[in-house]
Amino acid sequence: MTGGTQGGNTVGIGELATRTGLPVKTIRYYSDIGLLPECGRSPGGHRRYAADALPRLRLIQRLRALGTPIAAIAAVMAGERSLAELVTRELDAIQEQLREATWRREVLSALDDCPGPERLRRLAVLAGVGSPDDAHDRLVRYWHWALPADLPHRLAQAVIDGAVPAPPAAPTTANVLAYAELHAVATAEDRRRQPQPHQVGDVASFYAGLLDACGLAGEALVSGCPDLRAEALDHFVRAYARIGGHDDTPAFRARLRARFRRGTRAGSFSLRYWRQAFAVTGETPRPSAASGRGHLAAPLAALHHQIAGLPLTADTL
Structure with missing residues (x-):
């Protein structure tokens, strides 16, 4: 007009x-x-x-x-x-900003509450993480590299879902530091590949058996049922027996016990990885959105405890 x-x-x-x-x-x-x-x-x-x-x-x-x-x-x-869509998007953006701010606050707290030499070590570890989502992606890439190449895709994905914890949505200082330490273990030069197909048993069967054992151990942790706990241990031991071409005998269990006790030494790659994963996820397995299973750290800790006689804590996993 x-x-x-x-x-x-x-x-x-x-x-x-x-x-x-x-x-x-x-x-x-x-x-x-x-x-x-x-x-x-x-x-x-x-x-x-x-x-x-x-x-x-x-x-x-x-x-x-x-x-x-x-x-x-x-x-x-x-x-x-629409106005409703705008509100939803803005709320999502604010939630993400709060998550980032909380993570940064806990990172700074981890650096604040420690003596000078330890502060420098923590600074190097925490700086290697970048954003928590980037660290998560690198952990996923590590497990894709570490697992046997011919493992069926769905089985490999189930292992990865259970082995890689998501960054905590509301992290504590301990969570942030443990996630950074976990990332440092997986990106270090001495990282390890997992059992390869040249072994006696079927690798796919081995990993499927471990997942079944961890699923039962996770249920036992939540319910406290001793029968489930014993069934989980049987599945766990049989998986190791089959992959090595052995029977599940008292003598084999004794050798497996000694093996897991050796694995608790401070330099053990598995000990370092699962100790930090356990510190991130806690003692009760929380089902992942992808697989419905809980994280493997707590069930593995329970199974290691049963075999090696160790207390179920992050310090002795």
Whole structure:
């Protein structure tokens, strides 16, 4: 609309400023970037706006008061996104910012509450993580590298889902430090591959047996059922017996016990990895969204405890 548009169906920029309390220059800015299109000019060249400009401007004003980005408001004004969708997206963005801020706070706390030499060591470990999501991706890549190449995809994915904890959504200082230590173990030069197909038994059967054993051990941890605990140990031992071409005999169990006790030495790769995973995930297995299984650290700790006679704690896993 151009020319004589000062009548009752349009409103001037001054009236909009008066009704909303916004400065004229702010309204002009909203017009210039397309949030509040003008519908024409008065004979004197002043901007005129359609009758719906006031509620439109008030919506912009209220969204800006909440800190909503201009780009997000523009999508609503253009009809590309509903107000409900904007709220959902903004809430998701805030949740992510809070997660990042919480992680950073706990990282700094881990550096603050320690003596000087340990602070330098922790700084190197924590700096290697980058973002927690990047660290998680690198842990997943490690397990893809570490597992036998011919392991069936679904079985390999189940192992990876159980072996790689997600970064805690509400981490403590201990969680953040343990996740960084876990990442450092998996990216170190002395990282290890898992059992390879040249062994006597079927590797796929071995990993399937371990997952079954850990599933039962996880249920036993939650329920406290001694029968489940004993059944889990039987599955665990049989998996190791089959892969080596042995029978599950008292003599084999004695050798397996000695092997796991040797594996508790400070330099053990498995001990370092699962100790930190256990510190991240805790004693009760939480099912993953992908597989429905809990993380493997706690069930493995329980099984190691049964075989080697170790207390079920992060310090002695």
